[in-house]
Amino acid sequence: MKIIVAGYGNPFREDDRVGHVLAPQIAHYLESSGEEVELWIEQQLLPEIVEDMRDKDMAFFVDSLADASKGDHVFEEMEPDPNIEGLNIHSMGPGWILHLMRELHIPAPRTFLISVAGESFNFSEDMTQECKQRTEKCFEAFVKWWKNRI
Amino acid sequence: MANKNTRTIEVNPVTRIEGHGKITVRLNEDGSVENARFHVTQFRGFEIFSKGRDFREMPVITPRICGICPVSHHLASAKACDEIMGVTLTPTAAKLRELMHMGQIIQSHALSFFHLSSPDILFGFDSDPAIRNIAGVAQKYPELALLGIGMRKYGQEIIKTLGTKKIHPWHSIPGGVNRSITEDERTSMLEGIPNLKTKLKETIELVKKYLDEHEDQAKTFATFDTSYMGLVKNGNLELYDGEIRLKGPRGRVTDQFSSDEYYKYIGEHVESWSYLKFPFYRNLGFPHGSYRVGPLGRVNACNDFSTPDASAELKKFRSRTDDGMVHYTLYYHYARLLEILYAFERTEELLNDSDITGSELRVTSRDIIAEGIGVIEAPRGTLIHHYKVNEKGAIEKVNLIVATGHNNYAMNKGVEMVAKENIHGEDVDEGVLNSMEHVIRCYDPCLSCSTHAVGKMPLSVNIVDKEGNSIRNIEKH
Numbered sequence: 001m002k003i004i005v006a007g008y009g010n011p012f013r014e015d016d017r018v019g020h021v022l023a024p025q026i027a028h029y030l031e032s033s034g035e036e037v038e039l040w041i042e043q044q045l046l047p048e049i050v051e052d053m054r055d056k057d058m059a060f061f062v063d064s065l066a067d068a069s070k071g072d073h074v075f076e077e078m079e080p081d082p083n084i085e086g087l088n089i090h091s092m093g094p095g096w097i098l099h100l101m102r103e104l105h106i107p108a109p110r111t112f113l114i115s116v117a118g119e120s121f122n123f124s125e126d127m128t129q130e131c132k133q134r135t136e137k138c139f140e141a142f143v144k145w146w147k148n149r150i
Numbered sequence: 151m152a153n154k155n156t157r158t159i160e161v162n163p164v165t166r167i168e169g170h171g172k173i174t175v176r177l178n179e180d181g182s183v184e185n186a187r188f189h190v191t192q193f194r195g196f197e198i199f200s201k202g203r204d205f206r207e208m209p210v211i212t213p214r215i216c217g218i219c220p221v222s223h224h225l226a227s228a229k230a231c232d233e234i235m236g237v238t239l240t241p242t243a244a245k246l247r248e249l250m251h252m253g254q255i256i257q258s259h260a261l262s263f264f265h266l267s268s269p270d271i272l273f274g275f276d277s278d279p280a281i282r283n284i285a286g287v288a289q290k291y292p293e294l295a296l297l298g299i300g301m302r303k304y305g306q307e308i309i310k311t312l313g314t315k316k317i318h319p320w321h322s323i324p325g326g327v328n329r330s331i332t333e334d335e336r337t338s339m340l341e342g343i344p345n346l347k348t349k350l351k352e353t354i355e356l357v358k359k360y361l362d363e364h365e366d367q368a369k370t371f372a373t374f375d376t377s378y379m380g381l382v383k384n385g386n387l388e389l390y391d392g393e394i395r396l397k398g399p400r401g402r403v404t405d406q407f408s409s410d411e412y413y414k415y416i417g418e419h420v421e422s423w424s425y426l427k428f429p430f431y432r433n434l435g436f437p438h439g440s441y442r443v444g445p446l447g448r449v450n451a452c453n454d455f456s457t458p459d460a461s462a463e464l465k466k467f468r469s470r471t472d473d474g475m476v477h478y479t480l481y482y483h484y485a486r487l488l489e490i491l492y493a494f495e496r497t498e499e500l501l502n503d504s505d506i507t508g509s510e511l512r513v514t515s516r517d518i519i520a521e522g523i524g525v526i527e528a529p530r531g532t533l534i535h536h537y538k539v540n541e542k543g544a545i546e547k548v549n550l551i552v553a554t555g556h557n558n559y560a561m562n563k564g565v566e567m568v569a570k571e572n573i574h575g576e577d578v579d580e581g582v583l584n585s586m587e588h589v590i591r592c593y594d595p596c597l598s599c600s601t602h603a604v605g606k607m608p609l610s611v612n613i614v615d616k617e618g619n620s621i622r623n624i625e626k627h
Contacts, residue, residue, distance in 0.1 A: 043317055047298075048302050099285060104288050
């Protein structure tokens with residue numbers, strides 16, 4: 001199966017870097033499980049990712065979650081969403097990317113967003129201990145889900 | 151002091167540009183526009199906190215000014231550092247740097263035209279804001295949207311191949327570069343060009359058709375005669391390394407000088423209401439010495455493009471006026487597409503040059519010269535990095551004149567022209583506000599760069615009375 005794992009966020013803002021940490025772990029795990037994996041790491045999502053998703057069977061977006069009340073980590077399947085948060089392409093999410101693919105008549109892969117709750121987003125290249133622990137648990141949960149997904 | 155009989159309209163934020171900005175329109179008592187100003191309201195101060203750092207760190211520090219054109223800062227900074235070391239690059243290093251620069255020009259110009267500005271052109275300034283965006287373009291003109299995405303991706307892949315990352319890549323080092331490209335990478339880059347170039351030419355025809363069909367608007371929208379500035383080499387448009395040329399409104403070369411002497415010719419005017427400075431040509435003073443840079447500035451300042459297809463298109467571009475000088479502000483988009491064409495052709499030339507896969511990447515030196523100046527043409531215009539260092543190489547002074555600043559006077563004048571033509575009283579419809587924003591979009595400013603500011607770019611439009619009291623404030627966040 002062809003899979004893209006896209007981690008994004010600001011690596012200089014504490015827990016906003018979680019996508020940069022967790023996405024490579026997930027990509028490595030999937031690759032070691034025999035999947036064909038493309039790892040995509042950026043500071044933000046951009047329209048160009050639709051070309052990277054074009055030929056994939058599955059996509060995982062990995063991001064931080066500012067609202068911890070939703071849980072330590074959230075794993076959700078995404079649907080096309082025309083609403084863009086904010087004014088410009090700096091703030092697009094996976095749902096908008098799927099919407100863009102639909103408008104461009106590009107077949108979209110089954111897409112999931114994996115979010116890990118952040119504790120703090122101040123200037124630092126280190127994640128908080130809380131977020132590190134949540135990231136480990138999230139990875140364990142992903143592995144468990146992947147093994148049992150059928 | 152504010153006149154007691156005026157009111158003010160504020161557009162805040164200006165959208166679909168890079169950074170944060172605000173427009174203030176001051177109304178007279180009769181509802182006519184007294185003046186309009188484009189404010190840049192943020193400040194970050196790289197020129198200050200870089201002091202004390204080793205100059206060799208600057209090509210890594212200064213790209214953090216911006217996420218859109220980090221390559222431009224990376225290269226200008228590296229060029230300044232080359233001068234401090236007193237070295238001349240190997241042909242391979244110089245060509246690899248220029249190759250990355252072409253990737254930057256392609257991806258940034260594609261972003262400006264296809265993602266940010268084309269919605270206004272395709273749907274109209276006063277169309278529904280809900281569709282006036284890249285998703286709207288994708289829905290109605292999917293081939294055009296795909297072309298924009300494809301060009302962005304192509305340019306970014308060049309940057310990533312050389313610098314390992316699309317944003318904030320690291321490739322240039324003082325004295326050279328840190329990697330070359332493989333034969334496979336060269337082949338892959340070359341393969342991508344023909345199809346994109348063909349579709350780009352179709353887009354140029356589309357834009358020409360639009361300009362013909364909207365001739366009155368295209369020729370009058372925020373249009374005024376100015377001087378133009380850009381780098382040239384042997385008289386041709388140059389983006390990486392050349393002399394700075396100023397050309398007057400009637401097409402006479404006013405001045406041409408080494409980029410190392412920029413400070414003798416370019417001054418910087420400051421206004422209290424904006425963090426963005428106003429560069430000007432010293433011999434004429436401010437504001438008469440104001441000029442425009444960027445795509446329109448460069449194609450007006452040069453004699454020609456050095457590549458065949460872009461040169462042929464430039465002749466058609468210039469045939470639209472009697473004297474070949476094009477002052478129409480909406481033609482910034484047309485000029486931007488010509489520069490993408492040039493960048494594709496120049497990329498082909500560089501990739502077909504045997505030096506590009508060479509292995510002599512770096513020249514070393516223990517010399518430290520007290521001063522270094524690096525000038526390149528960023529997508530938005532002439533970018534100047536000027537460093538002074540002590541005997542150990544620690545930065546003592548930094549001066550950055552960024553592309554957007556050069557166009558500050560023109561952006562303000564253009565916004566005021568549109569405001570005066572369209573605003574009569576405080577009831578201003580959204581289309582008029584968007585027209586004022588589009589003046590700014592023509593110049594594709596990067597306010598993060600120009601103020602070295604943090605964040606995205608909301609814009610506010612504020613309408614104030616003559617006492618400066620806000621009577622209407624429109625904000626977009």
